Amino acid sequence: MLSRRFFSSSRSVAKSVVTKLPNGLTVASKPGAQSTSSIGLYLNSGSRSEDPFNSGVSTLVGNVVTASKTAREAYALSGVEVGSSNAKEVTGLAVTSFAKGNSKEAFKAIKALVSGLESSVSDASFVKQKAQEASAFAEAFENQHKSMVIEHMISTAFQGTSLALPTYGKADTLATLESSDLKAFLGKQFVASNLAVVAVGDVDHEELVKFATELPVSAGAKPAVEPYHFLGSDARLRDDTLPTAHVAISAKGPAVSSPEYYAGLVASQINGFYQHSGLYSQFSGSQLAQFFNENPMCDEFDHFSLGFSDVSLWGAYLETEHIEYLDEVVHFTLKNWNRFSSGTFTETELEQGKAALKLKLLASDSTPAVEAEKLASRSFLHGFEESEGEIIKSVDEVSHKSVVQWAQKYLYDQDIAVSGTGQIEALFDYNRLRNDMSMMRW
Secondary structure (H helix, E strand, O other), X not given: OOEEEEEOOOOHHHOEEEEEOOOOOEEEEEEOOOOEEEEEEEEOOOHHHOXXXXXXXXXXXXXXXXXXXXXXXXXXXXXXXXXXXXXXXOEEEEEEEEEOOOHHHXXXXXXXXXXXXXXXXXXXXXXXXXXXXXXXXXXXXOOOHHHHHHHHHHHHHOOOOHHHOXXXXXXXXXXXXXXXXXXHHHHHHOOHHHEEEEEEEOOOHHHHHHHHHOOOOOOOOOOXXXXXXXXXXXXXXXXXXXXXXXXXXXXXXXXOOOOOHHHHHHHHHHHOEXXXXXXXXXXXXXXXXXXXXXXXXXXXXXXXXXXXXXXXXXXXXXXXXXXXXXXXXXHHHHHHHHHHHHOOOOXXXXXXXXXHHHHHHHOOOOOHHHHHHHHHHHHHHHOOOOOHHHHHHHXXXXXXXXXXXXXXXXXXXXXXXXXXXXXXXXXXXXHHHHHOOOOOOO
C-alpha cells in the first residue's frame, strides 16, 4: 500500500507530495509554473558513502551517465538535457531539464539511462576518459579559495571518517578509478530503498509514481553510513603567493532534523554576511559588520550552518588582504560569538536574523533542477518536505532563550575546526584560537 503525505502552504507552487513505494523507492514532486521542469533520479549516497580508495566514485558515476550516448541523444532528439549533481549525502545520478509539456520524453530518457547504466559503466575507455576529466576538475577546485577552505575545514573536523572525504573526490584517486570501481559502488548503493525519483514543475505526481514503479531497480536494504566523529583540529596550507588570507572556523552543531538546528540558523543570520566593498554605512548590518566597517581589517565574512543527517558545522568564512591583522580578525569574530552564549545580543538583532532567515529559506531557487535536489535531500532525511508555513513557524519559534541555550551547548568552550590558506602567518596556533571560545573579555 502506498503511503503519502501532502504539505500545503500559501502558494500552490510550494505544495509537495511524497510517496513511498512498497520496494522502498521514494517518489517526490512539487508542481510549479516555471517555463522549464526537472525530473531526476537521486541516490541517498554521496562522498560520505565512499572510502579513501574510491574517493570521487559518486561524482564519476554521474559524469559517465550524463555524458553517455543515451544522454546526448536525449538532448539532440528530444530537447531533454541531462545533468548530475554531487553532495556529501546525495548524488543526482540523472537529472533532466526540459521545456513545459515535454515530460514524456524526460521519462523515456531516464528509463533508458537506468536500463543502460550497466553498459555505460562497463565501457573501460570511456570511464577512463571521464575519470581524467573529473580528476582535473577536483584539482581545479583547490583554486577556489573560499570553497576549498570550507571543504578542508569539514575534512579536518571529521578526519578519519567518510564525512571527511572531499565532495568531488581526490584528484589522485579519481585518476585511478576504473569500471570495476563504479560497478562495485552501484552494486551496493543502487537499490530501491536508497533511491528517489523527484520532479519539480509541470509533472503529474500519479504519472511519476507509475513511472517509478516501472523502473528496473532491484530491491535491497539501504546501506549504512559510517558514523561521524568530530575532532577539534586545524589544517593550514600557507601560500604567500596569494594576496589575501582565507580562513574557515566552525564548531559542531546539531543534526538538520534536530529542533535546535533552527536556533543555529538564526544565529548565523544575526551575524550574516559582510563585504568591505559593499554599500555599508554606520549602524547598518550586523554588529560584527559594523565593527569591521569602522575598523577595516576584514574584507569579507560569511556565517554558515552546514547541515548533515546526523551533525552540522556552525561557523564563518573570513577573508582579508590586511594580513597583518588576521589574528585580530579571528579574535574579534570569536569574541562576537560569545555574545550568543552570554545572551548579550538584542531582541532587535534576533528579529532581524529571523527575517533574513525566512527570506533565505523561502527564496525561489534559480532552476527547477536545483529545487529538485533540495526536495530529494529533504525527502531522504525527513520523508517529507516542510511547507512554507511550517518553515515560518519553526523560525518564529526561535526565541532569545533558545539561541542562548543552543550557544551554551554548541559554542561556548567547545572545540573548533580551522582551515586556512594564503598568507596566514599571523593566524594564531590552535590553542590560542580555542581559548577564544570561552574567554569573556575582549
